[in-house]
Amino acid sequence: MSGSRPEKADGERRRLTVEEDGGxxxxxxxDRLDLSRTRLARLIExxxxxxxxxxxxxxxEPRVGEEVLVRIPxxxxxxVEPEPIPxxxxxxxxxxxxxxxxxxxxxxxxPGHRSGTLVHALMHHVDRLSSGTGPARPGxxxxxxxxxSGLLLVAKKDRVHSKLSSALARREIDRGYLAAAWGxxxxxxxxxxxxxxxxxxxxxxxxxxxDGKRAVTHVRRLERWRSADLAALKLETGRTHxxxxxxxxxxxxxxxxxxxxxxxxxGFVGAGGRWAEEFARRCxxxxxxxxxxxxxxPASGERMSFTSSLPxxxxxxxxxxxxxx
Numbered sequence: 001m002s003g004s005r006p007e008k009a010d011g012e013r014r015r016l017t018v019e020e021d022g023g024x025x026x027x028x029x030x031d032r033l034d035l036s037r038t039r040l041a042r043l044i045e046x047x048x049x050x051x052x053x054x055x056x057x058x059x060x061e062p063r064v065g066e067e068v069l070v071r072i073p074x075x076x077x078x079x080v081e082p083e084p085i086p087x088x089x090x091x092x093x094x095x096x097x098x099x100x101x102x103x104x105x106x107x108x109x110x111p112g113h114r115s116g117t118l119v120h121a122l123m124h125h126v127d128r129l130s131s132g133t134g135p136a137r138p139g140x141x142x143x144x145x146x147x148x149s150g151l152l153l154v155a156k157k158d159r160v161h162s163k164l165s166s167a168l169a170r171r172e173i174d175r176g177y178l179a180a181a182w183g184x185x186x187x188x189x190x191x192x193x194x195x196x197x198x199x200x201x202x203x204x205x206x207x208x209x210x211d212g213k214r215a216v217t218h219v220r221r222l223e224r225w226r227s228a229d230l231a232a233l234k235l236e237t238g239r240t241h242x243x244x245x246x247x248x249x250x251x252x253x254x255x256x257x258x259x260x261x262x263x264x265x266x267g268f269v270g271a272g273g274r275w276a277e278e279f280a281r282r283c284x285x286x287x288x289x290x291x292x293x294x295x296x297x298p299a300s301g302e303r304m305s306f307t308s309s310l311p312x313x314x315x316x317x318x319x320x321x322x323x324x325x
Contacts, residue, residue: 012072018062025049026058027166029070036162038133043070080109080136082124085116089125090306095160095299096153097126097139098306103149103285109136122154129154130161142168142175142238147258150177150290151308163298168238176292177233177243178222178310180283180317181252182264182276185229188221192246196239205259206241208249215239217246225325227268227276228255230318232291243288255287256280275324282317289314 014033022028026044030037043049044058048071051060062068088100099118106113109120122129122139129139132155139154141164153173155161167173197212199205216236223230229252233243244260247253253261265276294305310318 014070014072016068016070018064018066018068021064022062024058025051025056025060025062025068028062029068030159030162033070034157034159035072036130036132036158036165038162038165039131039158040070040162043072048073080117080119080123080138083115083120084124085121087118087121087125090151090308091304092126095157095297096155096164097122098293098304099152099154100308101144101149101152101290102311103147106146107143107152108140118152126156128156130156130158132161141165142173144290145241145244145288147286148177148288148290149311151293151306152290153293153295160298164295167295167298171236172296174292174294175235175238175290177235178287178289178291179231179233179243179247180228180255180279180287180314180321181231181247181250182228182255182261183252184224185219185221185231185250185252190219190250192217192219192250194246194249196242196245206239206245208245213237213239215242215246217243219247223322225275225279225321227265227272228279228321230321256283257286257288278324279317279321282313282320284313284317287314287317 016032026037026041029040041058047055050069051062051066089097090100091098101107101118106117107119109117119136119138119140132138132140139156141153141155141161144150144152153164155164193216194208195210195212196206196215197209199207200209214237218234218236220232221229222232235242244254244257248260253264265280268276289310291308297304
Protein backbone atom coordinates (compact mmCIF):
# COMPACT_ATOMS: atom_id res chain seq x y z
CA MET A 1 0.00 0.00 0.00
CA SER A 2 1.36 3.44 -0.85
CA GLY A 3 1.30 6.39 1.50
CA SER A 4 -1.90 8.41 1.79
CA ARG A 5 -2.17 12.04 0.65
CA PRO A 6 -4.70 14.18 2.49
CA GLU A 7 -6.48 16.84 0.45
CA LYS A 8 -8.57 19.38 2.32
CA ALA A 9 -10.69 21.06 -0.36
CA ASP A 10 -14.04 19.51 0.52
CA GLY A 11 -13.07 17.27 3.35
CA GLU A 12 -10.14 14.92 3.55
CA ARG A 13 -9.24 12.47 0.77
CA ARG A 14 -7.10 9.37 1.15
CA ARG A 15 -5.68 7.48 -1.85
CA LEU A 16 -4.52 3.95 -1.19
CA THR A 17 -2.99 1.48 -3.65
CA VAL A 18 -3.61 -2.19 -2.95
CA GLU A 19 -0.30 -4.04 -2.73
CA GLU A 20 -1.73 -7.44 -1.78
CA ASP A 21 -5.16 -8.99 -1.98
CA GLY A 22 -7.30 -8.27 1.07
CA GLY A 23 -10.59 -9.31 2.65
CA UNK A 24 -13.72 -7.17 2.77
CA UNK A 25 -13.18 -3.54 1.83
CA UNK A 26 -14.49 -2.08 5.09
CA UNK A 27 -12.20 -4.32 7.14
CA UNK A 28 -9.25 -3.66 4.80
CA UNK A 29 -9.67 0.09 5.19
CA UNK A 30 -10.14 -0.11 8.96
CA ASP A 31 -6.72 -1.75 9.20
CA ARG A 32 -5.13 1.17 7.36
CA LEU A 33 -7.01 4.28 8.39
CA ASP A 34 -7.71 5.71 11.83
CA LEU A 35 -11.45 5.33 11.31
CA SER A 36 -13.89 2.84 12.79
CA ARG A 37 -15.22 0.06 10.59
CA THR A 38 -18.74 1.31 11.29
CA ARG A 39 -17.91 4.75 9.96
CA LEU A 40 -16.10 3.31 6.93
CA ALA A 41 -19.07 1.10 6.10
CA ARG A 42 -21.27 4.18 6.22
CA LEU A 43 -18.90 6.08 3.92
CA ILE A 44 -18.94 3.16 1.45
CA GLU A 45 -22.73 3.04 1.48
CA UNK A 46 -22.87 6.81 0.88
CA UNK A 47 -20.61 6.51 -2.18
CA UNK A 48 -17.66 8.24 -0.56
CA UNK A 49 -15.34 5.30 -1.33
CA UNK A 50 -14.43 4.30 -4.88
CA UNK A 51 -12.21 1.57 -6.29
CA UNK A 52 -10.60 2.49 -9.61
CA UNK A 53 -13.18 5.27 -9.86
CA UNK A 54 -16.22 3.06 -9.33
CA UNK A 55 -18.52 2.91 -6.30
CA UNK A 56 -18.50 -0.54 -4.67
CA UNK A 57 -20.09 -2.45 -1.83
CA UNK A 58 -18.40 -2.87 1.54
CA UNK A 59 -18.09 -6.60 0.77
CA UNK A 60 -15.82 -5.85 -2.21
CA GLU A 61 -12.46 -7.60 -1.86
CA PRO A 62 -9.53 -5.34 -2.87
CA ARG A 63 -7.16 -6.77 -5.49
CA VAL A 64 -3.51 -5.96 -6.17
CA GLY A 65 -3.12 -2.80 -8.22
CA GLU A 66 -6.53 -1.30 -7.48
CA GLU A 67 -6.62 2.30 -6.29
CA VAL A 68 -8.99 3.07 -3.44
CA LEU A 69 -10.12 6.65 -2.90
CA VAL A 70 -11.79 7.57 0.37
CA ARG A 71 -13.41 10.95 0.82
CA ILE A 72 -13.90 11.81 4.48
CA PRO A 73 -16.41 14.65 4.81
CA UNK A 74 -15.77 17.22 7.52
CA UNK A 75 -17.01 15.88 10.85
CA UNK A 76 -20.52 16.82 11.85
CA UNK A 77 -20.44 19.51 14.50
CA UNK A 78 -20.81 17.86 17.89
CA UNK A 79 -23.68 19.39 19.80
CA VAL A 80 -22.74 17.73 23.08
CA GLU A 81 -21.11 20.09 25.56
CA PRO A 82 -18.82 18.74 28.30
CA GLU A 83 -20.35 18.77 31.77
CA PRO A 84 -18.45 18.46 35.07
CA ILE A 85 -20.29 15.34 36.16
CA PRO A 86 -18.45 12.98 38.55
CA UNK A 87 -17.08 9.96 36.69
CA UNK A 88 -15.98 6.71 38.34
CA UNK A 89 -13.01 5.59 36.21
CA UNK A 90 -11.91 2.00 36.85
CA UNK A 91 -9.16 1.99 34.21
CA UNK A 92 -7.76 4.50 31.73
CA UNK A 93 -4.89 4.45 29.22
CA UNK A 94 -4.08 6.16 25.93
CA UNK A 95 -6.58 4.03 24.01
CA UNK A 96 -9.61 3.34 26.18
CA UNK A 97 -11.41 3.65 29.49
CA UNK A 98 -13.46 1.34 31.68
CA UNK A 99 -15.96 3.28 33.77
CA UNK A 100 -18.67 2.52 36.32
CA UNK A 101 -22.03 3.86 35.17
CA UNK A 102 -24.44 4.56 38.01
CA UNK A 103 -28.08 3.54 37.79
CA UNK A 104 -30.27 6.38 36.56
CA UNK A 105 -27.69 7.80 34.14
CA UNK A 106 -28.38 7.63 30.40
CA UNK A 107 -25.34 6.62 28.33
CA UNK A 108 -25.66 9.11 25.47
CA UNK A 109 -27.87 12.06 24.48
CA UNK A 110 -31.19 11.40 22.82
CA PRO A 111 -34.79 12.59 22.87
CA GLY A 112 -35.61 13.66 26.40
CA HIS A 113 -31.97 13.40 27.51
CA ARG A 114 -30.08 16.42 26.21
CA SER A 115 -27.79 16.76 29.22
CA GLY A 116 -26.46 14.83 32.19
CA THR A 117 -25.47 11.72 30.22
CA LEU A 118 -22.35 9.61 30.50
CA VAL A 119 -21.11 11.12 27.23
CA HIS A 120 -21.33 14.62 28.73
CA ALA A 121 -19.24 13.41 31.68
CA LEU A 122 -16.70 11.67 29.42
CA MET A 123 -16.21 14.76 27.29
CA HIS A 124 -15.32 16.75 30.40
CA HIS A 125 -12.94 14.04 31.62
CA VAL A 126 -10.93 13.25 28.46
CA ASP A 127 -9.54 15.30 25.57
CA ARG A 128 -10.31 12.74 22.89
CA LEU A 129 -12.98 10.13 22.20
CA SER A 130 -13.59 7.99 19.14
CA SER A 131 -16.23 9.17 16.68
CA GLY A 132 -18.43 6.29 17.86
CA THR A 133 -21.52 5.47 15.84
CA GLY A 134 -22.69 9.07 15.57
CA PRO A 135 -21.99 12.63 16.75
CA ALA A 136 -23.93 12.11 19.99
CA ARG A 137 -22.22 8.82 20.84
CA PRO A 138 -18.46 9.47 20.89
CA GLY A 139 -16.47 6.67 22.46
CA UNK A 140 -19.44 4.42 23.16
CA UNK A 141 -18.59 0.80 22.28
CA UNK A 142 -21.62 -0.77 23.98
CA UNK A 143 -24.45 0.51 26.13
CA UNK A 144 -26.19 -0.13 29.41
CA UNK A 145 -29.84 0.67 30.08
CA UNK A 146 -30.51 3.82 32.09
CA UNK A 147 -31.46 1.88 35.23
CA UNK A 148 -28.62 -0.65 34.92
CA SER A 149 -25.40 0.08 36.79
CA GLY A 150 -21.90 -1.26 36.23
CA LEU A 151 -18.93 -1.56 33.91
CA LEU A 152 -18.83 0.11 30.51
CA LEU A 153 -16.07 0.15 27.88
CA VAL A 154 -15.19 3.43 26.13
CA ALA A 155 -12.81 3.99 23.19
CA LYS A 156 -10.63 7.06 22.71
CA LYS A 157 -9.48 6.35 19.13
CA ASP A 158 -11.41 5.26 16.04
CA ARG A 159 -9.05 2.38 15.25
CA VAL A 160 -9.38 1.11 18.83
CA HIS A 161 -13.16 1.50 18.61
CA SER A 162 -13.21 -0.49 15.37
CA LYS A 163 -11.21 -3.35 16.89
CA LEU A 164 -13.35 -3.42 20.03
CA SER A 165 -16.56 -3.40 17.97
CA SER A 166 -15.24 -6.29 15.88
CA ALA A 167 -14.30 -8.21 19.03
CA LEU A 168 -17.80 -7.57 20.39
CA ALA A 169 -19.36 -8.89 17.17
CA ARG A 170 -17.13 -11.99 17.38
CA ARG A 171 -18.27 -12.52 21.00
CA GLU A 172 -14.73 -12.02 22.29
CA ILE A 173 -15.71 -9.46 24.93
CA ASP A 174 -17.09 -11.13 28.05
CA ARG A 175 -19.89 -9.24 29.76
CA GLY A 176 -21.26 -10.62 33.00
CA TYR A 177 -24.24 -9.36 34.98
CA LEU A 178 -25.88 -9.92 38.35
CA ALA A 179 -29.66 -9.84 38.57
CA ALA A 180 -32.37 -10.69 41.05
CA ALA A 181 -35.27 -12.46 39.35
CA TRP A 182 -38.73 -12.92 40.81
CA GLY A 183 -39.76 -16.46 41.73
CA UNK A 184 -37.49 -19.45 41.20
CA UNK A 185 -35.80 -20.65 38.05
CA UNK A 186 -36.57 -24.24 37.05
CA UNK A 187 -32.91 -25.22 37.09
CA UNK A 188 -29.60 -23.89 38.39
CA UNK A 189 -28.27 -23.39 34.84
CA UNK A 190 -30.04 -22.59 31.61
CA UNK A 191 -29.44 -20.95 28.26
CA UNK A 192 -32.18 -18.81 26.76
CA UNK A 193 -31.89 -18.77 22.97
CA UNK A 194 -34.85 -16.77 21.63
CA UNK A 195 -34.96 -13.97 19.05
CA UNK A 196 -35.69 -10.44 20.23
CA UNK A 197 -37.30 -7.63 18.27
CA UNK A 198 -39.64 -4.70 18.75
CA UNK A 199 -42.84 -5.56 20.59
CA UNK A 200 -45.53 -5.38 17.86
CA UNK A 201 -48.01 -4.08 20.45
CA UNK A 202 -45.72 -1.44 21.97
CA UNK A 203 -42.85 -0.05 19.90
CA UNK A 204 -41.13 1.35 23.00
CA UNK A 205 -40.55 -2.17 24.31
CA UNK A 206 -38.72 -5.25 23.11
CA UNK A 207 -40.11 -8.79 23.05
CA UNK A 208 -39.36 -12.34 22.00
CA UNK A 209 -40.58 -12.38 18.39
CA UNK A 210 -40.27 -14.87 15.53
CA ASP A 211 -38.81 -12.24 13.19
CA GLY A 212 -36.42 -10.78 15.78
CA LYS A 213 -32.63 -11.07 15.86
CA ARG A 214 -31.03 -14.07 17.52
CA ALA A 215 -30.38 -13.47 21.21
CA VAL A 216 -28.60 -15.84 23.62
CA THR A 217 -28.34 -15.39 27.38
CA HIS A 218 -26.62 -17.84 29.74
CA VAL A 219 -28.09 -17.93 33.25
CA ARG A 220 -26.64 -19.45 36.44
CA ARG A 221 -28.47 -19.34 39.76
CA LEU A 222 -26.21 -18.23 42.60
CA GLU A 223 -28.67 -18.07 45.51
CA ARG A 224 -32.29 -19.04 46.15
CA TRP A 225 -34.25 -16.73 48.44
CA ARG A 226 -37.86 -16.86 49.63
CA SER A 227 -39.47 -15.25 46.59
CA ALA A 228 -36.56 -14.50 44.27
CA ASP A 229 -33.27 -15.87 42.92
CA LEU A 230 -29.90 -14.17 42.59
CA ALA A 231 -28.43 -15.05 39.19
CA ALA A 232 -25.26 -14.49 37.21
CA LEU A 233 -25.86 -13.87 33.51
CA LYS A 234 -23.56 -13.87 30.53
CA LEU A 235 -24.46 -12.28 27.22
CA GLU A 236 -23.55 -14.14 24.06
CA THR A 237 -25.32 -11.49 21.97
CA GLY A 238 -26.17 -7.90 22.82
CA ARG A 239 -29.77 -7.07 21.94
CA THR A 240 -31.61 -4.14 23.48
CA HIS A 241 -33.02 -5.11 26.91
CA UNK A 242 -31.88 -8.69 26.27
CA UNK A 243 -31.56 -9.90 29.87
CA UNK A 244 -34.78 -8.20 30.92
CA UNK A 245 -36.77 -9.62 28.01
CA UNK A 246 -35.36 -13.15 28.32
CA UNK A 247 -35.97 -13.38 32.08
CA UNK A 248 -39.48 -11.98 31.61
CA UNK A 249 -40.14 -14.57 28.92
CA UNK A 250 -38.99 -17.26 31.35
CA UNK A 251 -41.61 -16.02 33.80
CA UNK A 252 -38.99 -14.66 36.22
CA UNK A 253 -38.50 -10.98 35.42
CA UNK A 254 -35.85 -8.74 36.92
CA UNK A 255 -36.85 -7.32 40.30
CA UNK A 256 -38.22 -3.76 40.05
CA UNK A 257 -38.22 -3.70 36.25
CA UNK A 258 -40.84 -1.00 35.73
CA UNK A 259 -41.06 -1.67 31.98
CA UNK A 260 -41.40 -5.46 31.83
CA UNK A 261 -42.67 -6.35 35.32
CA UNK A 262 -44.31 -3.38 37.05
CA UNK A 263 -45.33 -4.26 40.63
CA UNK A 264 -44.68 -7.94 39.96
CA UNK A 265 -44.14 -8.47 43.70
CA UNK A 266 -47.86 -7.93 44.29
CA GLY A 267 -48.55 -11.28 42.64
CA PHE A 268 -47.07 -13.23 45.55
CA VAL A 269 -49.31 -14.17 48.48
CA GLY A 270 -48.90 -14.72 52.21
CA ALA A 271 -45.45 -14.60 53.77
CA GLY A 272 -43.87 -14.80 50.31
CA GLY A 273 -45.79 -11.72 49.25
CA ARG A 274 -44.76 -9.75 52.31
CA TRP A 275 -41.13 -10.79 51.69
CA ALA A 276 -41.33 -9.75 48.03
CA GLU A 277 -42.76 -6.32 48.79
CA GLU A 278 -40.12 -5.65 51.45
CA PHE A 279 -37.32 -6.84 49.17
CA ALA A 280 -38.54 -4.62 46.31
CA ARG A 281 -38.71 -1.66 48.69
CA ARG A 282 -35.16 -2.26 49.91
CA CYS A 283 -33.76 -2.54 46.38
CA UNK A 284 -35.24 0.87 45.47
CA UNK A 285 -34.27 0.34 41.79
CA UNK A 286 -34.08 -2.33 39.12
CA UNK A 287 -31.79 -5.14 40.29
CA UNK A 288 -29.47 -5.45 37.28
CA UNK A 289 -25.73 -4.75 37.50
CA UNK A 290 -22.93 -5.16 34.95
CA UNK A 291 -20.49 -6.89 37.29
CA UNK A 292 -17.79 -8.28 34.98
CA UNK A 293 -16.01 -7.13 31.82
CA UNK A 294 -13.10 -8.93 30.15
CA UNK A 295 -11.41 -8.35 26.79
CA UNK A 296 -8.09 -8.34 24.96
CA UNK A 297 -6.63 -4.84 24.78
CA PRO A 298 -6.68 -3.90 21.06
CA ALA A 299 -3.30 -2.16 21.22
CA SER A 300 -1.22 -4.12 23.72
CA GLY A 301 -2.78 -7.56 23.26
CA GLU A 302 -3.02 -7.88 27.05
CA ARG A 303 -5.95 -9.79 28.52
CA MET A 304 -7.83 -7.38 30.78
CA SER A 305 -10.48 -8.30 33.33
CA PHE A 306 -12.54 -6.11 35.65
CA THR A 307 -15.15 -6.83 38.29
CA SER A 308 -17.60 -4.56 40.06
CA SER A 309 -19.26 -5.17 43.42
CA LEU A 310 -22.96 -4.64 43.87
CA PRO A 311 -23.62 -1.00 44.77
CA UNK A 312 -25.98 0.19 47.44
CA UNK A 313 -28.85 -0.23 47.95
CA UNK A 314 -28.67 -3.54 46.07
CA UNK A 315 -25.95 -4.93 48.30
CA UNK A 316 -27.96 -4.12 51.42
CA UNK A 317 -31.03 -5.77 49.91
CA UNK A 318 -28.99 -8.93 49.28
CA UNK A 319 -27.85 -9.04 52.91
CA UNK A 320 -31.45 -8.68 54.06
CA UNK A 321 -32.61 -11.40 51.64
CA UNK A 322 -30.01 -13.84 52.98
CA UNK A 323 -31.04 -13.19 56.55
CA UNK A 324 -34.77 -13.55 55.85
CA UNK A 325 -34.92 -16.56 53.52
